[in-house]
Amino acid sequence: MEDLIKALQILLKYGNPKWPTWCEHDCLHVCDIDSEKVSEEDRVELDKLGFIVDEDGGGFMSYRFGSA
Numbered sequence: 001m002e003d004l005i006k007a008l009q010i011l012l013k014y015g016n017p018k019w020p021t022w023c024e025h026d027c028l029h030v031c032d033i034d035s036e037k038v039s040e041e042d043r044v045e046l047d048k049l050g051f052i053v054d055e056d057g058g059g060f061m062s063y064r065f066g067s068a
Contacts, residue, residue, distance in 0.1 A: 004065050007049040010042050011060060023067035031059040 008030070011020075017032035035053045038046070046052075050064030 003049045007046055007051050007060075007062070010046055010049075011038075011051075013042070014038055026063060026066035028062045028065040028067070029054055029057050029059060030061070031057055033059040035060065 011030050011033050014037055015033045020030055020032070022029050022031065030051070031054075035043075035058075043053075046060060050062045051060045052062070054061040
């Protein structure tokens with residue numbers, strides 16, 4: 001759970017959406033975060049924590065913290 005909290009704290013720097021997450025097909029999505037604005041350093045850290053850019057959903061996603 002510590003890695004999930006770290007990832008969410010990083011993403012919070014880039015936005016604070018009213019409904020920030022949703023799960024689908026064993027994947028946790030963090031939406032409404034402009035991935036282009038996320039620094040390279042934070043992208044590397046997010047990758048280590050299990051989050052990648054969600055090309056279709058406009059944010060980040062993780063199969064590590066998915067719904068199943």
